[in-house]
Amino acid sequence: MNAPAYNFAYLDEQTKRMIRRAILKAIAIPGYQVPFASREMPMPYGWGTGGVQVTAAILGPQDVLKVIDQGSDDTTNAISIRKFFGKTAGVATTTATSDATVIQTRHRIPEAPLHAGQVLVYQVPIPEPLRFLEPRETETRRMHALAEYGLMHVKLYEDIARFGHIATSYAYPVKVNARYVMDPSPTPKFDNPKMDNCPALQLFGAGREKRIYAIPPHTDVVSLDFEDHPFTRYRFDAPCALCGAGDSYLDEIVTDDKGGRMFVCSDTDYCESRQLAGHRGSESAAPHKERAHG
Amino acid sequence: MTTVAELPAGFADKVLSAQSTFRSVMDAMARPGSVQRVTASVGAPDGMMRGAAAIALTLFDHDTPIWLDAAMSATPDVAKWLKFHASAPVVADSSIASFALIGDAKNLPALDRFAFGSNEYPDRSTTLILQVESLTQGPTFEVKGPGIDGTALLQATLQPRDLFQRLTINEALFPRGIDVVLVHDDLIVAIPRTTRLVASGA
DSSP states (O other): OOOTTSBTTBSOHHHHHHHHHHHHHHHHSTTOOEEOOOOOOSSOTTSSHHHHHHHHHHOOTTOEEEEEETTBSSSHHHHHHHHHHHHHTOOEEOSOGGGOSEEEEESOOOSSOOOTTOEEEEEOSOOOTTTTTOOOHHHHHHHHHTTOOHHHHHHHHHHHHHHSSOOOOBSOOEEETTTEEEOOOSOBGGGHHHHTTOSSEEEEEETTTTEEEEEOTTOOEEEOOBTTBOOOOOOOSSOOTTTOOSSSOEEEEEOSSSSOEEEEESOHHHHHHHHHTTOOOTTOOOGGGOOOOO | OOOGGGSOOOBSSHHHHHHHHHHHHHHHHHSTTOOEEOOSOBOOOTTOOHHHHHHHHHHOSTTSOEEEOTTTTSSTHHHHHHHHHHOOOEESOGGGOSEEEESOGGGOOOGGGSOBOOSSOTTSBOEEEEEOSBSSSSSEEEEESTTOSSOEEEEOBOSSTTHHHHHTHHHHHTTSOOEEEEEETTEEEEEOTTOEEEEEOO
């Protein structure tokens, strides 16, 4: 339950008000990065300080929180953030996508479809999609003001000129509501279509870079592309080795030093619920496959 | 000197009331046209509806200059209450206000008297909090935009009557613009700058 030394959900009320105002502006101007006075959090930058602040500002005692890191509920980052809010806000936590009301995520969108009433909070390292093309904040700000995104198209074109296809595979730039070009955080581009017309509210928090932005529900989100080089999703051409799913985003796992590998769902909740439903892959430790020892 | 004891109370539970009110406002903003309810119990000065008072306590503080219209500033009650509970500065210049509280929506000043933000910082705009006659009865407004699946219907008695017509400036100004939160008693509806009127009927 609540540690008495902390306010509910860790942040003080003035900080929450400031973040809440930024969230409202972010929703009103889809894709625009609202500056906010990011606080130091009891975790290092890069571990989701922006996402944690957004979550802390919206979380209430009735909420059910899920935290994923690269699709997994079971990694250090996901577990420690889940415990953090369990301790400071006393909220219920879950790993089931459909049961959660607030999902904080690092670099994935769950496979199970999101529904209205859910909020997806992204942890964002570099919120500015133009940053690696133009390092000056004053310039990128003006480019956004003028909707001057030619540079981004040149970058994608250079990919095509060099590799024959758009080689950007994650943090693939999107245009939100036909106005702002936005960095979807380093999610694989496989996830980009899930952002379009999503029934859930999507909030993005970048702690080190002090920016909050948002995609309201049912908003047009278009991945940038060219007529002759349309946007395509990418996925390893294999079924999940544990649950046999042919439609989920896969992680490649190296199993030995002789080139052995297996592919498994990156979304652990999706994989586990499929296994519970009886789906099996080539490597799953299904009961009938286990040999009795001794 | 007026004693503090004469002021109406604020939130019964500051932390959780502010949280639940914020979620109502956030849901309203994320789903324009939908009617959300403020459930927190809150005291309010004369002339201020419960919903408006709850929003004030949730979002206002020393960082947010507040502009009050003639109805809200008719008596010093509202300004005093805001100062005591939210420490929010009340300003006379509406163009520097973060929020404007409009008690008498019929006499809403021209929208260009408020801040639209700049093209570089469109978030530096005034959010209008407008107390209206009804958010459940009256003419029907069909709206569309981000946050709305297709179109949404809002039945409301709004002042000024030409509110949506005035808000069409948001279309030309975008990303600059004015976000509006309509309040009636404990009900709220948000009209962010991206929302467009499709049709309005009787």
